[in-house]
Amino acid sequence: MSFFKKLKEKITNQTDAVTEKFRDGLSKTRNSFSERVNDLVARYRKVDEDFFEELEEILIAADVGVSTVMELIDELKMEVKKRNIQDTKEVQGVISEKLVEIYQGGEEKSPKLNIQDEGLTVILVVGVNGVGKTTSIGKIANRLKNEGKSVLLAAGDTFRAGAIQQLEVWGDRVGVEVIKQSEGSDPAAVMYDAVQAAKSRNVDVLICDTAGRLQNKVNLMKELEKVKRVIERELPGAPHEVLLVLDATTGQNALTQAKTFSAATNVTGIVLTKLDGTAKGGIVLAIRNELNIPVKLVGLGEKVDDLQEFDAQNYVYGLFADLVEKTEE
Structure with a gap:
């Protein structure tokens, strides 16, 4: 349980x-995933096939992804053999270690938003309709404003009918102006107007909304490519x-969407919404491991303020909070 002790110390700080x-946000995943792991550990006296x-x-039921699961299981087997682990309870700590390793990919911390030290930063936000794109833009704008940045939104x-108005509602809510044209x-x-406005006003960050239709992927991707070029x-x-x-x-469907958009727009990061509404929070690892995003x-x-920077340590804590909190000092 040494991993949980280390994790508890980091979380405490x-x-x-x-x-x-x-x-709280990962409670549904924890109740499903962690309880099943606990039950598994309780039923087996030794670590076997x-x-x-x-x-x-x-792990597959938690939407970790089949290829990621196979890789994780192979690494667990090697680690168990190397450490000569016999007690199934000790495997829980090893699982947690490997989950953190998979996400971090050798990095000490999860990447933060790439905000320029000087001049204008442009953030292009893409995704299909109904995933919470406009809401996420509003929440990102709010985060950046609270950090002292001046922000402008581009509609x-x-x-989509009502998309411009929806973004304006968020702009009013967080106190940020929206650059728009007619539907x-x-x-x-x-985008041209928005970049010009952001530069003339010396704005720190411009956040650009985009269309989310996938009915015609070719047209959508061409449109996104044109927007990026401008x-x-x-x-x-x-x-x-x-x-x-x-x-x-949406689970594994999110992976499919990620592959589609990555091919056209060179996605640099994921905003994963509604993590609190699913018992399959393992999709976080599938995205990181299978797409390297x-x-x-x-x-x-x-x-x-419920849109948070992703942190691998906090994520694993959310999955195993009950075990971490029971760990003796």
């Missing part, structure tokens, strides 16, 4: 409010972030 958001087969099923989704306008023209032409090096918003409750922000509730 972090902001209580953030830690509690991960604990049958134990690993059941563990494999539990680039000119296709049906060319999104690239909106932004880059007006501000070399931009966009500095291309954030793909995914709905955690970091999850940068996660939605852990409906409040404006």
